[in-house]
Amino acid sequence: MTLLDVVYYGFIAVVFIQVFFYILFFGKFAFIKPIKESHKNTGVSVIVCAKNEAENLQDFLPSIIAQNYPNFEIVLINDASTDDTLEVMEAFVAQHKNIKIVDVKNIEAFWGNKKYALTLGIKASKNEYLLFTDADCKPLSEYWIRDMCSHFNDDINIVLGYGAYSKDKKSFLNKLIRFETLVTAIQYFSFAKVGIPYMGVGRNLAYTKTAFFKANGFVNHIKVRSGDDDLFVNQTATKSNTAICFTENSFTESKPKPTFKSWLKQKRRHISTAKYYKTHHKVLLALLYCSQLLFWLFAIILLIATFKWYIVVGLFLIKFIIQYTVFAAASKNLGEQDLIILIPVLEVFLIVAQLTIFINNLISKPNYWK
Template identity: 60%
Template structure:
């Protein structure tokens, strides 16, 4: 009985922590309107790094080239591809004067390192304002560049955007992937609004070339295969120089993995990178994930014994109420409304997946980015 009392009080603390996150921290997915006047439309270099992405480039590059923006160049980086990626790039360059190709060949010191390829592409970029996306992404509108670049100011030199995944009907895996993407975005947008920016996603990210070289580029973590987006933002982002972009026209959209195993491999790489975040960022992320896991474990333990079940059930209901209110508002803002009815089951599956990935990463290191 003493053990149950201890678990009950721990459960109350866990609920308070979860309410702190859902009712306060994660409620910050909002943005003030920004100006998109001609004064806020500097020249832009859009950068796409591709490794064996010939088919995706054929499919998605037109959506970038058709952007309604007065002056931008498209820098295509061929990262030592073994397929026809370079030929596809050359074909686009032949038809568009504002396309530039950077053909990267492997060297022993940086073998298979995306950061090395990106660094060469950034050096080759003509303009100071850099906008990044991946070869398997497409902007959801022709106003993508306008909206993302419109968030820059004299103070703000980093813009964090939303990289969504295309919806696939009758696919639970697709919903799970999009729910994980939503949760990740809710966290990095909210922490940025609270003055603690800690990551961004390379599918939709912008920063200035000046800032890149002031930070010595990726040199502080060049030895880590992944993290060209989140580790770099973690390194250089501050409350003053970072802003978020939540305009629906600013989103990009990617194709999600078609198999659970492929997605797990991708997430293993992403999660392993988080181990290199600043200590304060690892602490706040760990607190949420540990409290989330304890919520389910203690809920099951206390409900199964019927110990103070009325109070336990009430606290569980309160926690889910906060979750639904906060995530529903975020899902509507980020165009993920179809996920709302599935929040409880998706959360359980995501926690199980994350726990299994954590165990796998303890046993062996994930592979490089391609």
């Protein structure tokens, strides 16, 4: 058997792996409609942790204050900011009775640890239902709280939402960031739908205070400075206690990073937590990424060598037809349809970026919470 034979059979294998994921995993999310649960109007605490976010709070906090929900408080956590964040928070408190401030000072044991600040904010909250977002996020609807928290019941104590990024039609980086966000969302929604939830994003995530303290909060990964969202979900989420929410009214939107360098720095922090996931999650995610990388690598080698090119082209087309079908449906669910036409280009760039981040993380530790 020649080297090209090995590559050829390897290519067939990774195509089957890819098709397996698209049909049996991603298809479970792509072809469902969002469930609109009955509205319970139970008390909700919206928690926003901010470190040097004075400008963003002024821009985005009003959209949380304006939520059309009868019973909610806003817990603003000032995590040892050195700018005017605390002053901005105090100005909002003076105008709105349902806002409280948790002013966190740095202490040596938890220096610069967002999880410590969040824990203090959670303890200060008065409601059982907790809804989290970031200081640079805004809900895209006045019914964000209503839709996200309508999924809570006696069994469901974790709700995964979608945190989008604002669009810039002229920027390729913007499309790449949004594509990565879309792919990640399709993955965590799909895995949750098939009963193996593994992560959520802090830009739009809800869980109960009871679930938080039952899991001992962030204690099990408190020394891992990132991962206040995905590691907590990975630790506590199960098939029976987790719901997904992707109604149009439930989305939040953030400002994407303006440069490749700042985006790669952000993703280094995010990806660094994956090694702490449960073993079966790591195996599935590694299998998915390796199959994507090897698909392109093997396809290029075989097509350059014109080795059984007609079969290679056929398998290539089959994979992309299935991928386009699934991603088109999933992107419609999440309002990201404009990205679909660029899937091959964006996928290649994303694979290269992720490989670069992985290598950099092996060489040096990424920076953490501001």
